[in-house]
Amino acid sequence: MEFIKERFKAKADAANAELKELLKQNGSKKIGEVTLSQVYQGMRGITGLVSETSLLDAQEGIRFRGYSIPELQQQLPKVPGGTEPLPEGLFYLMLLGEMPSEDDVHHLTSIWQRRSHVPVHVFDTIDALPLGAHPMTMFVTGIMAMQTESNFAKAYAKGINKKDYWEYIFEDTMDLIARLPQIAAYVYRRKYKNNEQIQPNGLLDWAGNLAHMMGFEQDSFFELMRLYMTIHADHEGGNVSAHTTHLVGSALSDPYLSFAAGMNGLAGPLHGLANQEVIKWIFEMREKLGTELPTKEQISEYVQNTLASGKVVPGYGHAVLRKTDPRFTAQMEFGKKHMPDDPLVQTVWNIYETVPPILQSLGKIKNPWPNVDAHSGALLVNYGLVEYEFYTVLFGVSRSLGVLASLCWDRALGLPIERPKSITTASVKDWLDGKGEIWGE
Ligand code: CMX
Numbered sequence: 001m002e003f004i005k006e007r008f009k010a011k012a013d014a015a016n017a018e019l020k021e022l023l024k025q026n027g028s029k030k031i032g033e034v035t036l037s038q039v040y041q042g043m044r045g046i047t048g049l050v051s052e053t054s055l056l057d058a059q060e061g062i063r064f065r066g067y068s069i070p071e072l073q074q075q076l077p078k079v080p081g082g083t084e085p086l087p088e089g090l091f092y093l094m095l096l097g098e099m100p101s102e103d104d105v106h107h108l109t110s111i112w113q114r115r116s117h118v119p120v121h122v123f124d125t126i127d128a129l130p131l132g133a134h135p136m137t138m139f140v141t142g143i144m145a146m147q148t149e150s151n152f153a154k155a156y157a158k159g160i161n162k163k164d165y166w167e168y169i170f171e172d173t174m175d176l177i178a179r180l181p182q183i184a185a186y187v188y189r190r191k192y193k194n195n196e197q198i199q200p201n202g203l204l205d206w207a208g209n210l211a212h213m214m215g216f217e218q219d220s221f222f223e224l225m226r227l228y229m230t231i232h233a234d235h236e237g238g239n240v241s242a243h244t245t246h247l248v249g250s251a252l253s254d255p256y257l258s259f260a261a262g263m264n265g266l267a268g269p270l271h272g273l274a275n276q277e278v279i280k281w282i283f284e285m286r287e288k289l290g291t292e293l294p295t296k297e298q299i300s301e302y303v304q305n306t307l308a309s310g311k312v313v314p315g316y317g318h319a320v321l322r323k324t325d326p327r328f329t330a331q332m333e334f335g336k337k338h339m340p341d342d343p344l345v346q347t348v349w350n351i352y353e354t355v356p357p358i359l360q361s362l363g364k365i366k367n368p369w370p371n372v373d374a375h376s377g378a379l380l381v382n383y384g385l386v387e388y389e390f391y392t393v394l395f396g397v398s399r400s401l402g403v404l405a406s407l408c409w410d411r412a413l414g415l416p417i418e419r420p421k422s423i424t425t426a427s428v429k430d431w432l433d434g435k436g437e438i439w440g441e
Helices: 003-026 036-040 069-075 087-096 102-114 120-127 135-149 151-158 162-192 206-214 219-231 240-250 255-266 274-289 296-308 326-338 343-362 373-382 388-412 425-432
Strands: 054-057 061-064
Touching (some): 003 162, 061 069, 061 087, 069 326, 087 219, 087 388, 135 162, 151 162, 162 206, 162 255, 162 388, 206 219, 274 296, 274 388, 326 373, 343 373
Antiparallel strands (some): 054 061
């Protein structure tokens, strides 16, 4: 067994023993109450999931195994001379709960290199889609086509002991993460670059190779990809992509099926697709106003028009966060360092100064501050990656790190099939009329 898998097994055995005892002592303790509004309004604030890889604080933002984004930028291993963390290191941290050494990260880079071969039928399946298909549709189709390779599905069909599930999930996780950059780059080159594909470079790291295969060779773009792949990787367990992967996995659907399901959720405009919506919205504003650098007054009017037409301002608001997203701030810092004079990046910053007071003045929006998607596109455009429909694919490649590390834990901890109780409005009315209970089966 290779050493990361051995370390995971040791951690999982210890965690299982600890959890068993913890639940034996405390399993009946209550951790909250649920109101009728919460049941009807997206289960906001109901604690109902365990996700070991990261935790979101409404005021402070995300922490991965206890580490904030600036701490990750400082402490995770980097390429020689690099300044941004290697996402391989974040995966190690999320999976094992401890900071990796340079050697650990090196090891992970080479494991993923060795496992990165994508079977030809995956590309053929993507090729069956019309060029007009959305990149997320192509990406998910590629993941689904690759399900033929699932170790878990094959082993389950033969019959395996439930104690061994984790091992096959772990193998699938490593294979799937290793192959995603190639699928993403293939989609990009097929749709936007005349299908002129670029072979992987066996000497590059995971994110560097993604940049290379897409055709972007600048050192600072490699750095951007490393940062991008790190900050988008996880946002605790309740967001749509993480929750969906976890939910589908709880039926013992293999990691390919589970992750593809999560990616379909990421492709929604209120979740990951917001990164394309932001740039589309800014491009439309620039075109309408006939300027590359709209004034704050012009931005303000455009925002008011967006709201008046019943649309959301993309990139703003969050279901849990109540402050500026630290993932936005990390990208703003990158912009200040590498492209401070770019008019599009400056527009993103001007929008940041303009939008929150407007949203606040409406009185109903719980979080007027920018989220991760408000900034990412502008950085990509600066390097010539202008095809904004592709942006959510990049988000998806990164998100694999968190949700698949979590899936390994789900099976290692033997978490059961997920099945919350639902109710009908008729049963609610009966209950309110004193005609019976609405809970319990
Ligand atoms: N622009 C306009 N209206 C907004 C808004 C925004 N950016 N954010 C919230 N609202 C509205 C909601 O639509 C809701 O309106 P109604 O009461 O008329 O239905 C009201 O304000 C209250 O919403 P909320 O409780 O503050 O926000 P939710 O938890 O329901 O939704 C989110 C969160 C992210 C879906 C929402 O803020 C939004 O639509 N933002 C724009 C899309 C976006 O950027 N999504 C990306 C999120 C990050 C990610 O997952 O990648």
